[in-house]
Amino acid sequence: MTDLDGRVILVTGAAKRIGRAIALALAKRGARVAIHYSASRAEAEATAAECGAAPIFAANLESVAEIERLFAEVHRHFGRLDGLVNNAARFTKLDPLTITEADWDFIHDVNLKAVFFCCQQAARLMLPAGGGRIVNISSGGALRPWPYHAHYCASKAGVAHLTRALAVAWAPTLSVNSIAPGVIPFGEENEPGVKALIDKSPARRPGTGDEIAEGVIHFLTASRFTTGQVLAVDGGLSLV
Numbered sequence: 001m002t003d004l005d006g007r008v009i010l011v012t013g014a015a016k017r018i019g020r021a022i023a024l025a026l027a028k029r030g031a032r033v034a035i036h037y038s039a040s041r042a043e044a045e046a047t048a049a050e051c052g053a054a055p056i057f058a059a060n061l062e063s064v065a066e067i068e069r070l071f072a073e074v075h076r077h078f079g080r081l082d083g084l085v086n087n088a089a090r091f092t093k094l095d096p097l098t099i100t101e102a103d104w105d106f107i108h109d110v111n112l113k114a115v116f117f118c119c120q121q122a123a124r125l126m127l128p129a130g131g132g133r134i135v136n137i138s139s140g141g142a143l144r145p146w147p148y149h150a151h152y153c154a155s156k157a158g159v160a161h162l163t164r165a166l167a168v169a170w171a172p173t174l175s176v177n178s179i180a181p182g183v184i185p186f187g188e189e190n191e192p193g194v195k196a197l198i199d200k201s202p203a204r205r206p207g208t209g210d211e212i213a214e215g216v217i218h219f220l221t222a223s224r225f226t227t228g229q230v231l232a233v234d235g236g237l238s239l240v
């Protein structure tokens with residue numbers, strides 16, 4: 001898929017922030033974007049309008065049954081699927097000494113379990129069709145240890161390694177790659193923890209949703225010879 005024109009690509013968590021930027025960038029390149037959302041219906045509608053009246057699909061990705069319904073609806077609407085961008089996720093900051101089972105599941109149900117089952121659903125559509133691309137959004141937290149985000153780091157490191165395992169499982173028909181964003185704030189630039197990371201980063205600035213979208217488009221349009229890779233788009237933050 002060197003050209004996105006007319007390609008059907010599902011972006012999860014596409015109503016706002018990075019997911020919105022990815023959806024807009026894909027639509028601009030001529031893709032037919034399926035906008036997934038959970039709680040942010042109004043924002044999803046706004047993003048969909050900006051993507052040229054793209055359809056929107058609601059699903060709580062904590063539930064595998066909802067994931068199966070989501071992919072069935074997308075397939076019913078478009079009749080095909082060419083790509084999946086697993087962007088939806090949760091983020092919490094917790095002392096690892098006090099994390100409960102519920103805290104752990106809250107993160108892992110969406111950040112890792114849902115990513116796996118979305119990949120599975122996409123592969124069940126794309127393998128028989130003869131090709132497709134999956135891009136999973138991981139995190140700098142998969143590459144560097146953040147002590148008060150141990151649970152989040154584990155989920156995102158899981159995404160990075162899941163990406164490698166599924167790349168092998170589904171080669172050569174599908175490519176499965178991952179982006180690890182650095183600090184991509186949407187108004188949180190001046191929060192102390194966020195500012196400290198921005199100051200530390202070799203780029204000395206935060207990243208943008210458009211820069212993450214650039215990485216996603218690279219994997220969606222690259223030859224399927226590029227598979228199982230994790231691309232840090234982080235201004236060099238993971239290097240220091």
Ligand SMILES: NC(=O)c1ccc[n+]([C@@H]2O[C@H](COP(=O)([O-])OP(=O)(O)OC[C@H]3O[C@@H](n4cnc5c(N)ncnc54)[C@H](OP(=O)(O)O)[C@@H]3O)[C@@H](O)[C@H]2O)c1
Nearest residue numbers: 013017018037038039040060061087088089139181183184
């Ligand atoms: N922003 C950053 O600095 C940064 C850094 C590293 C990695 N990342 C990764 O990049 C991706 C996007 O980041 P972001 O900051 O734009 O994300 P975000 O705003 O925190 O979340 C994206 C979307 O995920 C959806 N979501 C959450 N729980 C869900 C559930 N149970 N079912 C369905 N959807 C659910 C939400 O959709 P609704 O609003 O519709 O409910 C939300 O809008 C994430 O994977 C994140 O981990 C971000």
